[in-house]
Amino acid sequence: MFLNRYARQIAFSGIGAEGQNKLLTSTVAIIGVGALGTVLANILCRAGIGRLRLIDRDYVEFTNLQRQILFTEEDAIKRRPKAVAACEFLKKVNSEIVLEPVVSELNSGNITQILDGVDLVLDAVDNWETRFLINEWSVKNKIAWIYSAALGSQGMTMNFCYNNSDNSNTPNNSAVNSNRPCLRCFIPADQSQTQQQTCATAGILAMSTGTAASIQATEAVKIILNSPATREGLLTIDLWTNRFKNIKIDRDMDCPVCVCGNYEYLSRSGGMRVQKLCGRNSIQITPELQTPIDLESFAKTLANAGKIEANRYILNFTNDECQFVLFQDGRAIIENVQDETHAKSIYNEFIGLR
Ligand SMILES: [Zn+2]
Incomplete structure (x- = not known):
């Protein structure tokens, strides 16, 4: 009776009853509860991830409603914090899982506490600084995370898996995975300093965020289940020009983070x-x-x-x-x-x- 709500998902050969039980005992953090984060939370709540931690620093506004699928006009009028509004909505969808709203900005001072006990981290943020922080935390703690971003009609996503959450069926696991890149292997740190287009200047389609986050949610399930079907490389999509590309990314053997262990963002001190x-x-x-x-x-x-x-x-x-x-x-x-x-x-x- 308890598992009945997941019957259609259990019937899918990639998941099954054993896979469903694994999902129900896992903890996933979604960082950023905006266009990508609401789609992720919606899918993963219904899929039965046992514990979902939703972290967001902001409140709901009317311009969010076009693509942030868990919010209502009332949330925007009352300026409800996004993490709280999303959890309140999702509680009505699935009362059998644990939903944890965190109304806070993720930074070097609180990341250890906020991500305590998670099995997988999903990036749904809008800035490089937080992504570099997540990357360093994940490399250091050997916990997988999935990057995603969207702008205009484009989206991209990439899995970052480390030793203990990767394909454990492969013999000599750590040696195989030592070739996997981290985010800093191919994105320089000064990326966060450059002037970039934003949702406000380039616009954004709900279809791009929906697609990128749906792929990200699928990969999240695969990673939790240790599926050999887990994707590698950086996937870029453009729904307006119908382009889908998967780019192979190599590890930088001089990478300051995954090779040298220099955690610049994690060790930043506070101050205002x-x-x-x-x-x-x-x-x-x-x-x-x-x-x-x-x-x-x-x-x-x-x-x-x-x-x-x-x-x-x-x-x-x-x-x-x-x-x-x-x-x-x-x-x-x-x-x-x-x-x-x-x-x-x-x-x-x-x-x-x-
Ligand atoms: Zn690296």
Whole structure:
């Protein structure tokens, strides 16, 4: 009776009853609950991944609804945190699995704690900095992760498997897998510094994110099941020009991460962080100490300076000069600003955490 909901998936020869049990006992983290992340969470929740951890730093907006399939207009009006809104929706779909929302930015200070106990990490983020961090964590902990990205009508995805989550049927496993590249083997670190197109400038089709994330979810299931069918190489797709390409990637034998073990992003120290958000006229400020704050007392103090709207997870503040959203971990997204110094001064004036 318990497994009945998975009957059509169990009937598929690649999965079967044994495979289904393996899915039910696995833990998967999805980092970023946007266009890619909502598709991943939707598929993997229904497929019966036993424990899904959804990590996202942002809240739902109307421009998300065209492609972020787990959100409603009400979520956008109430500015619900994406991780929470997605888990609330999915609980109604499958109450037999564990759904864990994490409203936080993934960074070097919290990655060990946030990814504790996961078997597989799925990248659904919109920036290189977080991907390099995930890559280093995965190489160090020998836990597989899957990269994916989408823009316009294009999408790409690639599996990064290391010794213990790779095809364990192969003899002398570690030697075979030592030829597998990591992300830094072919993407230079200064990639994150270059000016790139975003969803806001190049646009994005829900079909591209849906396709890239569906392939990524399929590979996730294969990796969990140790399937010999697990894909290798970088897959790029363009749905508008009908191009599908799989590019073989070699390991760089001078790679600073998987060869030299130099974990630059993992070892970055804290301090207040100021980041422009992808495709938005907003800047995020993260204080060094991300300890939970009492939003209610902030609401009381800030009510003297402007208009407040708050829920359990976030506080919206608006006055004639500025607008920002404050999160429980002390982070704030300052809206309608371009200049980092200006954003920082708004943060210091109204929030003032260090
Ligand atoms: Zn490497």
